[in-house]
Amino acid sequence: MDQVDVDKTDLTDERSGLSFRGLIEIFYRPSEFFEELKNHPKVLVPYIALAVLLTGFFYLAVDFIIAMQMDMKQVQIVFEGGQFSAEQMKMMMYYQTIIGGVLTMLLTPLLIAALGLFWGNFVFGLKVSFKKVLSVVLFGEFLYTVGLMAHLPIMFAKDTFQVSFSPAVLVSNLGVQSFWYILLDKFSIFQIWEIVVVGIGLSIFYKIPRNKGYLISVLSVGGVAALHVLATGIGMLLR
Numbered sequence: 001m002d003q004v005d006v007d008k009t010d011l012t013d014e015r016s017g018l019s020f021r022g023l024i025e026i027f028y029r030p031s032e033f034f035e036e037l038k039n040h041p042k043v044l045v046p047y048i049a050l051a052v053l054l055t056g057f058f059y060l061a062v063d064f065i066i067a068m069q070m071d072m073k074q075v076q077i078v079f080e081g082g083q084f085s086a087e088q089m090k091m092m093m094y095y096q097t098i099i100g101g102v103l104t105m106l107l108t109p110l111l112i113a114a115l116g117l118f119w120g121n122f123v124f125g126l127k128v129s130f131k132k133v134l135s136v137v138l139f140g141e142f143l144y145t146v147g148l149m150a151h152l153p154i155m156f157a158k159d160t161f162q163v164s165f166s167p168a169v170l171v172s173n174l175g176v177q178s179f180w181y182i183l184l185d186k187f188s189i190f191q192i193w194e195i196v197v198v199g200i201g202l203s204i205f206y207k208i209p210r211n212k213g214y215l216i217s218v219l220s221v222g223g224v225a226a227l228h229v230l231a232t233g234i235g236m237l238l239r
Contacts (some may be wrong), residue, residue, distance in 0.1 A: 013062035019045030025063050026197060027140045027146075028137025034136065034201040041135035051106060053145045058101040060152055064161035065101075066093045068176060105145075108224060113137045116202060124216070126206045136201035140194045140221065165189045182232050186225040195221045 011024075019042040024205070025033040070089070113134040120126045120133065154163045162176050166188035171180045195217045205215025 007110075018042060022046065022139055023049055023142060026143050026166065030200050030203065035223050036205040037135060037139075037201070038132065038205050041129075041132045043131060043135055043138060045136070047106070047109075047137035048139060049144055050109070050142050051063045051102065051141070053149060054102045054105045055098070056149050057145065057152070058098045061155060061161065062094055062097050062156055064159075065097050066090055068161045069093055069097075097161045109134060109137045111140045112198075112220050112224050114143070115223050117199075119216045120202065120206055123208075124212070128205050130157075131206050132201070134211055136198055136205060140198035140201065143197055144194040147188070147193070150190075166191070179229070179233050179236055183229050186222075186229060190223065191221075219233075 001064060018036060018040060021032050022037065022042065023046065070086075070093075089161060110144055113136075116128050116133045117128070150165075151163045157162060164172075164181075164185050166185045168181045168185040168188075171178065171184060174181050176182075176185075196214070198215035198221055199214035200210065201213070202208075203210045203218050206213065206216070224227060
């Protein structure tokens, strides 16, 4: 009986820091981490960590984003119309960028997880809870957001928001709001890394071959990215 109690205590101690360990292990041992996570999915800690990183990113990048937005044709029309002064416009953009940007990015894991659940549970006939899929996605999104933070030193060095670890650098002359820039930016190093890591997690949680996990990841993580590109294209056609 004593031996059994000791074993249970050891297992509890081993899992006590799973959420926090995952924020590091997701980068270098995702398979082993997801094997532990599948029976004890975590949502709160990765969500909080994601919120902290996103808040830090938008707070540090807000001036670059505002400068980019002020050059947009739509903003120039409003400004020239005399409805708002330059300072008023910048103040509105400041709060919209930080609050709106963070909230939008925090909703993204829910959308990705919903798509993942749709493809995994309904299309492929597998069975995993939404919480488990969301847990995988959150750790993948945390990895991607660390990638966003890696953009900051280059932004400050170049004094521009137009920084990308993707083929989008080939069309940088078109601007970050252009259709081709947004499309190519979806093939960034960190976006691909996220898809791979989420695919590993889904294959372990769904107990399916790795290539099938990658497929569901592409259809969910990549699906949300495709929606962004599609929305951009439609927006440009309607202008």
